[in-house]
Amino acid sequence: MSVNQTTKARGVDIGVFRCQVCGQLNDQHDEYCVRCSSAISPRNYRSLQNSWALLITAAILLVPANIYPITTLTKSGIVTHETIFSGILRLVHADLVPIAIIVFTASILVPWLKVLGLAFYLSAISFNIPISRQKLMAGFHIIEWIGRWSMLDLFVISLSVALVSMGQLLDAQPAPAATAFALVIFFTQLAAKTLDTRLLWDQLDKNDDTP
């Protein structure tokens, strides 16, 4: 349910600062929140740069995460290296299409969408690109919510590695892409969490959907 807004005023316009830690409203003269004693700042301008740095790191790590093998499988003495993508293809060939879809969403679709989506979002703030902010924010909420699901692949790897360890007969081991993939998740989550989304809404009202 959407609450009717009374004004189009922002907190800074009427001199009320929201504490980003506990949500308490403070007067603009307060330096520290009256409730939780954390420092109050009207906007965190530095967060944009932090977010860009984290995102670029994640984007660079996305390359090794996808081209290097993520697991090494030994089956009857034959060693095969599997990348994220070939693992999904193997699932499709094994007639496990629903599982393949889950893995595809968690380990390819979500990380790529997250990196591209965040890049788009951050450039909209940095370069003042005229795109509907409502749509950007909806995308941001989805990114924030869905981002954790990439951890699925790592959990699966950890369980497989622990269970399948029978030497030359059948053996699963993690491979270099696993670390890169873990770091991609870490940095993209951090990039989304660091960003002060109010910066987007401070831009001129010209990009609005509604007049």
Next chain:
Amino acid sequence: MIISSTKPRKHCNLIVCRGCDLVVSKRALPSGVRAVCPQCHTPLYDRPYCAMNGVLALCITSILLYIPSMLFPVLEIHFLGSIRSSTVFQGAMAVWHQGYWVVGLGVLLGAVIAPAVLLGSIMAQMIIIQTGWYRTKFGRDTLNGLLRYHSFINQMSMLEIYVISFLVTSFQLSDFADVYFGLGTLCFTLLFVVTLFLQREYNLEHMWGYVSESDD
């Protein structure tokens, strides 16, 4: 705090959106409805209270379920007469010992440490509030510290993803071996369900209310 005796009540019918800094006037909501920001659709607030006894009951249940779900194996495979089983912790340690400690740490944090810290934190908050310790300075500072990290820990805890992951693993391994679920699987799934309800029932804004109440 010297200045705070009158301030918390000053803006009591106003709310400022976390996502876009829009000022919105607060109004009563029907139960089960969440107010979202009219401009950016970030959740603003939901019901103004939470059932403390319900949260306490769910929290104790979760803690009781946490112990067996970590001790018993979550998956077991039978392959050519040999039986292998793994608990959540062993899974994390298996990748750690292969040299992939980043992955191991991620699994450990998401499935073992964060849920434990989350449950411990909610339990401690409940004890502080129910016993009235939040009126003392020490209790208030502890509550403040716990609440500050609550949403971070809540995001780190990934029980639901782990539940899906042992389904995916069991299908993947069923190609070469027979896969069995154990008592740990049942406990872990129940832990996930109870924690889900706990997170629904828990209300962070209500908990912060105790910190400002102790000011007066």
